[in-house]
Amino acid sequence: MDATTAAITAFWREFAGSEGALHALPLRERVEEGNALLERHLEGLALEMSGGDQDAVVDLIVTAHGSIDCFPLLVQMVAAAPRLQHHAPRAFRERTQQPDFPIGMDDFELSTSEVLIACSQDDGQAALEIRFGREIPQDFQDHVRNMAFIMIDHVLGEYDFAVKVGAVDFVEESADPDAEWTPLSLLPPVFDRYWSETLGRTGDFPTGEHEWEGLTLAFAGSDDQEAGESQDTAIVMVNRSANPVAMRADLAYALTLDLAVGDRDELEAVQDLHDQAATLLELPQLGILAYTMSRNGRRKAVYYVGDEQLAKQTLAPLLLRDEAASLELSTTFDPAWSGYFEFAVH
Incomplete structure (x- = not known):
């Protein structure tokens, strides 16, 4: 058994042994305790939980916060998860089911409906141009861009944003006058359609003679x-x-x-x-x-x-x-x- 496998095994053994005590905690505290336990064994990953304090079973989300270098470890960790009574392990932060939402940081609030996206091609990936549908104070420019990245991660999902998206540029106006701008709150179906219809990534395995x-x-x-x-x-x-x-x-x-x-x-x-x-x-x-x-x-x-x-x-x-x-x-x-x-x- 290599060191990584041993560390994963040790984490799950300790998590399973603590599961009863963890389940008795409010969800926020449970996440904090779970991450403290994870940090004792593995680096580069974090735990999130989706559900309510009273739910018998909650989703246990393992995330690498978009770091592709940590994705193999993440996948290996989730694959090695034992059967748990109160937690269902999942790989990667998935797309939110409610993409129309605001976030606030340092007394500034931005909504996904105020973030406008245009898709284009970046070699094999999709490039995103971003502009804002509201006035952004000069002092908040960098701050708001960080907020936009957080929002896109939640709207497209961790894996798709890290892997399928290439260049991300913040612009006042697109260099392409025919660019179609979509509010981030409505982006998932538009992005998926661009991925499959424009880039040809249907996901279907080819049949017959290859070209x-x-x-x-x-x-x-x-x-x-x-x-x-x-x-x-x-x-x-x-x-x-x-x-x-x-x-x-x-x-x-x-x-x-x-x-x-x-x-x-x-x-x-x-x-x-x-x-x-x-x-x-x-x-x-x-x-x-x-x-x-x-x-x-x-x-x-x-x-x-x-x-x-x-x-x-x-x-x-x-x-x-x-x-x-x-x-x-x-x-x-x-x-x-x-x-x-x-x-x-x-």
Whole structure:
């Protein structure tokens, strides 16, 4: 058992043992006590609770306050939660069911209906332009922007705001005269429609033959090489058909199979292995092949998967083959699919 798993286990053991005493407290005090307990075991996470003081069971929300670096720990922690009598653990702060609300800080109150949003594209993510539907005193500009971030987190939900949203800019007027401005209180359906209809992220797993696009890239330093030297170039094949499932929460890990390619026969064998790996993952929808790159005598294929251990188990028979002897296997938590959109937006 590694240190992180041990810490998670210790937290849940202590929380379960204290659950009866915690349940007797008012909800606010229960949250404070729960977070004090959590801080003794894990960093970067916090607990919130949704419900009433008298509810027999309340939602126990584990949040990383939008820090993507802590998302794997958050997911691991919730997955390891035991069955509790009075608390139902959930991952991430979800969207509020009442998006029309005000918040006040330092004697200044702002309503979500006074925060206006326009959506645009930022590589693979959605960019947000923000302006305010009321006069903001100069001394409160920075303050109000912080309030807007807090509001968006509650309206869109922690995961969507952290992963699906890229650039956030505060403007007086949009550079696009045709921009559609939506009050934050009405944003969720507009954002979801933009995500699915404009960006094409329907969430539907592609079927049939996939659409691929080829790119040839020259890497930094190539221009300085002497004439006659081979340039440092790469051939990238991008699976355009993967776009509908990009950034799906259950496909957040980039699994890379990197293999040596010495000659044409080895290239064909490696291509076949990569294709078979794609089939094994895609048929049960455990993952999808997003792109391949051939460079400097190696070919790597990058698959986005949800459960990295299950994906490795599924591919295990392939990885025992002779052509996999040079295999370099790695996984990276990449919920925004930044590796894919490095090439897919070109």
